[in-house]
Amino acid sequence: MQYTLKRLPKSKVQIEISLQRKDFSPFFEKASHNLSQEIEIEGFRKGQIPYEVLRKKVPEDVILKEAGILALEYFLEEILKKEDFKIVDFPKAQIKKLGFEEIKFEVEIVHFPKVSLPDYKKIAKETKKRKIEVEKKEIEESLFYLQKSRRKFKRKKEPAQKGDLVKINFEMRQKGVKIEGGEGKDMQIILGEAKILEEIQKEIIGMKENEKKEFEVTLPQNFWKKELQGKRVEVLVELKEIFEVETPPLNDDFARSLGKFENLSSLKKSIEEGLFMEKKEDEKRRWQNEIIQKIAQNSEINLPEILIEKEKEGMLNDLKREIEKEGLSFKEYLDQIKKSEKELKKDFEKTAILRLKISFCLDEIAKRENIVVTKEELEKEINKLFWRSPYFKEELEKEKEKILEYLYLNLREKKVLDFLYNLS
Numbered sequence: 001m002q003y004t005l006k007r008l009p010k011s012k013v014q015i016e017i018s019l020q021r022k023d024f025s026p027f028f029e030k031a032s033h034n035l036s037q038e039i040e041i042e043g044f045r046k047g048q049i050p051y052e053v054l055r056k057k058v059p060e061d062v063i064l065k066e067a068g069i070l071a072l073e074y075f076l077e078e079i080l081k082k083e084d085f086k087i088v089d090f091p092k093a094q095i096k097k098l099g100f101e102e103i104k105f106e107v108e109i110v111h112f113p114k115v116s117l118p119d120y121k122k123i124a125k126e127t128k129k130r131k132i133e134v135e136k137k138e139i140e141e142s143l144f145y146l147q148k149s150r151r152k153f154k155r156k157k158e159p160a161q162k163g164d165l166v167k168i169n170f171e172m173r174q175k176g177v178k179i180e181g182g183e184g185k186d187m188q189i190i191l192g193e194a195k196i197l198e199e200i201q202k203e204i205i206g207m208k209e210n211e212k213k214e215f216e217v218t219l220p221q222n223f224w225k226k227e228l229q230g231k232r233v234e235v236l237v238e239l240k241e242i243f244e245v246e247t248p249p250l251n252d253d254f255a256r257s258l259g260k261f262e263n264l265s266s267l268k269k270s271i272e273e274g275l276f277m278e279k280k281e282d283e284k285r286r287w288q289n290e291i292i293q294k295i296a297q298n299s300e301i302n303l304p305e306i307l308i309e310k311e312k313e314g315m316l317n318d319l320k321r322e323i324e325k326e327g328l329s330f331k332e333y334l335d336q337i338k339k340s341e342k343e344l345k346k347d348f349e350k351t352a353i354l355r356l357k358i359s360f361c362l363d364e365i366a367k368r369e370n371i372v373v374t375k376e377e378l379e380k381e382i383n384k385l386f387w388r389s390p391y392f393k394e395e396l397e398k399e400k401e402k403i404l405e406y407l408y409l410n411l412r413e414k415k416v417l418d419f420l421y422n423l424s
């Protein structure tokens with residue numbers, strides 16, 4: 001067997017394979033077996049007809065072609081191992097010459113690309129991390145949210161005031177016609193804090209329980225319905241219930257009511273530490289995202305077109321699922337953005353290429369640095385998922401191999417990113 005390679009763009013390779021009679025003759029018996037599955041000859045069972053008998057019933061070039069294809073499968077596997085080609089898709093083969101002394105094939109393969117990395121350690125060391133600080137204002141905001149979570153509500157009969165919790169029904173109309181989506185039933189808001197239109201809240205102040213009121217407001221320029229932005233509309237409000245809001249004071253007793261804190265100072269310190277750790281994790285993720293994009297953008301990877309198309313198709317399917325979750329059909333979405341599915345996939349190309357480059361770079365760094373996921377680490381991750389999802393066990397039983405591979409690669413990527421983070 002002899003072969004020559006011709007490298008083409010997009011990680012394609014054309015392989016010319018020449019097989020001599022001694023290469024493909026051992027495959028005649030297997031070829032006969034395959035062909036005899038569909039042929040009946042008296043005295044022989046299907047699939048058990050010897051070559052010498054079969055050749056009298058089937059044209060020899062048919063048997064020769066089958067033997068050649070079987071030989072090609074065998075020798076192509078040897079070539080792929082020798083050249084270290086991991087193919088992406090099924091090879092495309094053509095018979096260029098078919099004879100009893102020589103068979104020639106032309107095979108085109110698409111292989112996973114070789115990755116030429118930049119100096120990723122140098123990039124990691126030179127990429128700066130941002131200083132992490134927790135501002136006093138952030139601690140105060142957290143304390144305010146804690147106060148809000150411990151509020152008590154007391155029913156009152158007096159007219160509504162700013163700071164009261166009210167339960168309302170409301171309806172918006174324009175020139176007497178109800179505005180689609182411009183209504184709310186049993187909506188609870190705190191006057192002065194709610195995001196609902198400020199003008200509506202001002203009108204509610206002074207209303208009594210079970211009172212109805214109709215008035216006009218001007219909708220803001222950022223109103224969700226474009227055609228109504230800046231327009232005057234009528235609003236009908238029914239005030240159903242009023243509650244006085246009792247907010248606990250910020251003091252040592254409040255801190256102790258939360259459990260493990262001696263006083264307000266220890267609560268503030270705990271909040272500060274929690275915010276710091278949260279910011280530290282956010283900064284770590286930001287830094288890792290920046291570093292891997294730098295590495296990917298400075299790498300050389302001859303990406304196969306088929307992988308780019310698969311990535312774009314995956315991105316499109318993910319978007320479809322998200323759109324449908326929002327209750328909108330994908331056709332309606334395309335109509336809104338005034339694009340076809342083909343145009344949308346074209347828009348995905350740049351992101352798809354970057355995502356693929358990132359994936360290949362992470363894989364290559366893991367190989368170079370001998371970063372692996374241990375059996376114990378994988379089992380620990382699986383146990384976490386058992387606790388988080390009651391359906392995970394069923395999913396694991398259905399697609400165990402696929403899920404384990406996904407978890408392994410995901411954990412390995414995290415370890416690679418942590419490795420880079422610790423270099424800086």
